[in-house]
Amino acid sequence: MSETTRRVAIYPGSFDPITNGHEDIVRRGLRFVDRIIVAVAHRATQAKHGLFTVEERVQMIREVFADEPRVEVKEFGGLLVEFARSQGAPLIIRGLRAVSDFEYEFQMALMNRQLWPEVETLFLAPDVQYSFLSASLVREIASLGGDVSDLVAPPVLARLNEKYASVRRGT
Numbered sequence: 001m002s003e004t005t006r007r008v009a010i011y012p013g014s015f016d017p018i019t020n021g022h023e024d025i026v027r028r029g030l031r032f033v034d035r036i037i038v039a040v041a042h043r044a045t046q047a048k049h050g051l052f053t054v055e056e057r058v059q060m061i062r063e064v065f066a067d068e069p070r071v072e073v074k075e076f077g078g079l080l081v082e083f084a085r086s087q088g089a090p091l092i093i094r095g096l097r098a099v100s101d102f103e104y105e106f107q108m109a110l111m112n113r114q115l116w117p118e119v120e121t122l123f124l125a126p127d128v129q130y131s132f133l134s135a136s137l138v139r140e141i142a143s144l145g146g147d148v149s150d151l152v153a154p155p156v157l158a159r160l161n162e163k164y165a166s167v168r169r170g171t
Protein backbone atom coordinates (compact mmCIF):
# COMPACT_ATOMS: atom_id res chain seq x y z
CA MET A 1 0.00 0.00 0.00
CA SER A 2 1.35 3.44 -0.86
CA GLU A 3 1.68 6.09 1.85
CA THR A 4 -1.23 8.04 0.34
CA THR A 5 -3.69 5.15 0.60
CA ARG A 6 -2.81 4.31 4.18
CA ARG A 7 -5.45 5.12 6.75
CA VAL A 8 -4.07 7.26 9.51
CA ALA A 9 -6.17 8.24 12.52
CA ILE A 10 -5.59 10.66 15.34
CA TYR A 11 -6.51 9.70 18.89
CA PRO A 12 -6.40 12.93 20.89
CA GLY A 13 -6.65 13.48 24.62
CA SER A 14 -4.87 14.66 27.70
CA PHE A 15 -3.67 11.18 28.78
CA ASP A 16 -2.71 12.33 32.28
CA PRO A 17 -1.77 9.48 32.47
CA ILE A 18 -2.66 6.90 29.80
CA THR A 19 -4.94 4.20 31.29
CA ASN A 20 -5.88 0.68 30.22
CA GLY A 21 -9.08 2.20 28.82
CA HIS A 22 -7.12 4.45 26.44
CA GLU A 23 -4.86 1.54 25.48
CA ASP A 24 -7.90 -0.64 24.76
CA ILE A 25 -9.33 2.00 22.40
CA VAL A 26 -6.03 2.29 20.48
CA ARG A 27 -5.67 -1.46 20.07
CA ARG A 28 -9.27 -1.75 18.88
CA GLY A 29 -8.73 1.14 16.47
CA LEU A 30 -5.72 -0.58 14.93
CA ARG A 31 -8.07 -3.25 13.59
CA PHE A 32 -9.56 -0.63 11.26
CA VAL A 33 -6.72 1.75 10.40
CA ASP A 34 -3.07 1.31 9.43
CA ARG A 35 -1.58 3.78 11.84
CA ILE A 36 -2.73 5.75 14.88
CA ILE A 37 -1.17 8.97 16.08
CA VAL A 38 -1.85 9.36 19.79
CA ALA A 39 -1.94 13.12 20.18
CA VAL A 40 -1.31 14.59 23.62
CA ALA A 41 -2.89 18.01 23.96
CA HIS A 42 -1.13 20.95 25.57
CA ARG A 43 -3.87 23.11 26.84
CA ALA A 44 -2.84 26.74 27.01
CA THR A 45 -6.35 27.51 28.27
CA GLN A 46 -6.12 25.01 31.13
CA ALA A 47 -5.89 26.90 34.40
CA LYS A 48 -4.22 24.06 36.27
CA HIS A 49 -1.29 21.98 35.09
CA GLY A 50 -1.79 18.25 35.10
CA LEU A 51 -0.07 15.68 37.26
CA PHE A 52 2.44 14.71 34.57
CA THR A 53 4.19 17.02 32.13
CA VAL A 54 3.33 16.59 28.47
CA GLU A 55 6.81 15.07 27.93
CA GLU A 56 6.20 12.49 30.67
CA ARG A 57 2.78 11.59 29.19
CA VAL A 58 4.30 11.15 25.74
CA GLN A 59 7.09 9.00 27.14
CA MET A 60 4.67 6.73 29.05
CA ILE A 61 2.48 6.24 25.96
CA ARG A 62 5.59 5.30 23.95
CA GLU A 63 6.51 2.73 26.60
CA VAL A 64 2.97 1.27 26.63
CA PHE A 65 3.07 0.83 22.84
CA ALA A 66 6.71 -0.23 22.58
CA ASP A 67 5.43 -3.47 20.97
CA GLU A 68 3.34 -1.68 18.36
CA PRO A 69 5.15 0.09 15.48
CA ARG A 70 1.84 1.32 14.07
CA VAL A 71 1.38 3.71 17.00
CA GLU A 72 3.10 7.06 16.98
CA VAL A 73 2.91 9.60 19.80
CA LYS A 74 2.99 13.35 19.28
CA GLU A 75 2.04 16.44 21.20
CA PHE A 76 -0.05 19.24 19.81
CA GLY A 77 -1.38 22.64 20.77
CA GLY A 78 -4.16 24.69 19.21
CA LEU A 79 -7.02 23.32 17.17
CA LEU A 80 -7.26 19.56 16.82
CA VAL A 81 -8.50 19.81 13.22
CA GLU A 82 -5.45 21.87 12.27
CA PHE A 83 -3.18 19.24 13.77
CA ALA A 84 -5.12 16.44 12.04
CA ARG A 85 -4.88 18.27 8.73
CA SER A 86 -1.13 18.79 9.16
CA GLN A 87 -0.74 15.03 9.68
CA GLY A 88 -2.87 14.16 6.63
CA ALA A 89 -5.30 12.34 8.93
CA PRO A 90 -8.97 13.12 8.36
CA LEU A 91 -10.06 10.56 10.97
CA ILE A 92 -10.38 11.20 14.69
CA ILE A 93 -10.89 8.34 17.13
CA ARG A 94 -12.63 8.95 20.45
CA GLY A 95 -13.69 6.57 23.18
CA LEU A 96 -17.23 6.56 24.51
CA ARG A 97 -17.61 5.22 28.02
CA ALA A 98 -21.16 6.06 28.94
CA VAL A 99 -24.06 8.25 27.98
CA SER A 100 -22.43 10.99 30.05
CA ASP A 101 -19.58 11.23 27.47
CA PHE A 102 -22.01 11.43 24.58
CA GLU A 103 -23.21 15.02 24.60
CA TYR A 104 -19.76 16.59 24.74
CA GLU A 105 -18.31 14.15 22.21
CA PHE A 106 -21.19 14.66 19.77
CA GLN A 107 -20.84 18.43 20.01
CA MET A 108 -17.07 18.24 19.43
CA ALA A 109 -17.46 15.92 16.45
CA LEU A 110 -19.92 18.26 14.76
CA MET A 111 -17.85 21.34 15.56
CA ASN A 112 -14.73 19.71 14.14
CA ARG A 113 -16.66 18.86 10.98
CA GLN A 114 -17.78 22.48 10.77
CA LEU A 115 -14.12 23.54 10.95
CA TRP A 116 -12.91 20.92 8.47
CA PRO A 117 -15.71 19.28 6.43
CA GLU A 118 -13.57 16.28 5.44
CA VAL A 119 -12.87 15.18 9.00
CA GLU A 120 -14.77 12.21 10.42
CA THR A 121 -14.97 11.07 14.05
CA LEU A 122 -15.05 7.38 14.86
CA PHE A 123 -16.40 6.43 18.31
CA LEU A 124 -15.30 3.20 19.90
CA ALA A 125 -16.60 1.58 23.08
CA PRO A 126 -13.99 0.07 25.40
CA ASP A 127 -14.12 -3.37 26.95
CA VAL A 128 -16.81 -3.23 29.62
CA GLN A 129 -14.20 -3.62 32.39
CA TYR A 130 -12.82 -0.18 31.45
CA SER A 131 -16.12 1.60 30.98
CA PHE A 132 -15.89 3.26 34.41
CA LEU A 133 -12.24 4.19 34.09
CA SER A 134 -10.89 7.73 33.74
CA ALA A 135 -7.44 9.24 34.17
CA SER A 136 -8.78 11.53 36.89
CA LEU A 137 -10.05 8.53 38.89
CA VAL A 138 -6.64 6.85 38.52
CA ARG A 139 -4.89 10.00 39.81
CA GLU A 140 -7.25 10.26 42.74
CA ILE A 141 -6.95 6.62 43.80
CA ALA A 142 -3.16 6.61 43.38
CA SER A 143 -2.81 9.87 45.34
CA LEU A 144 -4.64 8.24 48.26
CA GLY A 145 -2.38 5.20 48.15
CA GLY A 146 -4.91 2.89 46.45
CA ASP A 147 -3.96 0.05 44.12
CA VAL A 148 -4.29 1.00 40.45
CA SER A 149 -2.27 -1.91 39.05
CA ASP A 150 -5.34 -3.28 37.18
CA LEU A 151 -6.09 0.11 35.65
CA VAL A 152 -2.77 1.21 34.12
CA ALA A 153 0.19 -0.46 32.39
CA PRO A 154 3.37 -1.25 34.42
CA PRO A 155 5.42 1.76 33.14
CA VAL A 156 2.57 4.07 34.18
CA LEU A 157 2.22 2.39 37.56
CA ALA A 158 5.93 2.91 38.19
CA ARG A 159 5.69 6.64 37.34
CA LEU A 160 2.60 7.09 39.51
CA ASN A 161 4.36 5.47 42.45
CA GLU A 162 7.41 7.65 41.89
CA LYS A 163 5.32 10.81 41.58
CA TYR A 164 3.29 10.25 44.71
CA ALA A 165 6.29 9.08 46.72
CA SER A 166 7.98 12.39 45.90
CA VAL A 167 4.76 14.29 46.75
CA ARG A 168 4.69 12.53 50.13
CA ARG A 169 8.39 13.35 50.69
CA GLY A 170 7.61 16.94 49.68
CA THR A 171 10.23 17.00 46.90
Ligand code: ADP
Nearest residue numbers: 012013014015021094095096126130133134135
Ligand atom coordinates in the same frame (compact mmCIF):
# COMPACT_ATOMS: atom_id res chain seq x y z
P1 ADP B 1 -9.84 11.05 30.53
O1 ADP B 1 -11.29 11.35 30.29
O2 ADP B 1 -9.61 9.67 31.06
O3 ADP B 1 -9.09 12.13 31.26
P2 ADP B 1 -8.78 12.00 27.99
O4 ADP B 1 -9.28 13.37 28.18
O5 ADP B 1 -7.32 11.83 27.83
O6 ADP B 1 -9.20 10.96 29.11
O7 ADP B 1 -9.60 11.33 26.80
C1 ADP B 1 -9.14 10.91 25.57
C2 ADP B 1 -10.19 10.06 24.91
O8 ADP B 1 -10.20 8.77 25.52
C3 ADP B 1 -11.63 10.54 25.02
O9 ADP B 1 -12.29 10.18 23.83
C4 ADP B 1 -12.18 9.76 26.17
O10 ADP B 1 -13.59 9.62 26.08
C5 ADP B 1 -11.49 8.44 25.94
N1 ADP B 1 -11.40 7.61 27.13
C6 ADP B 1 -10.85 7.92 28.32
N2 ADP B 1 -10.93 6.89 29.18
C7 ADP B 1 -11.54 5.89 28.50
C8 ADP B 1 -11.95 4.57 28.85
N3 ADP B 1 -11.78 4.08 30.06
N4 ADP B 1 -12.56 3.85 27.90
C9 ADP B 1 -12.79 4.36 26.68
N5 ADP B 1 -12.45 5.59 26.29
C10 ADP B 1 -11.84 6.35 27.19
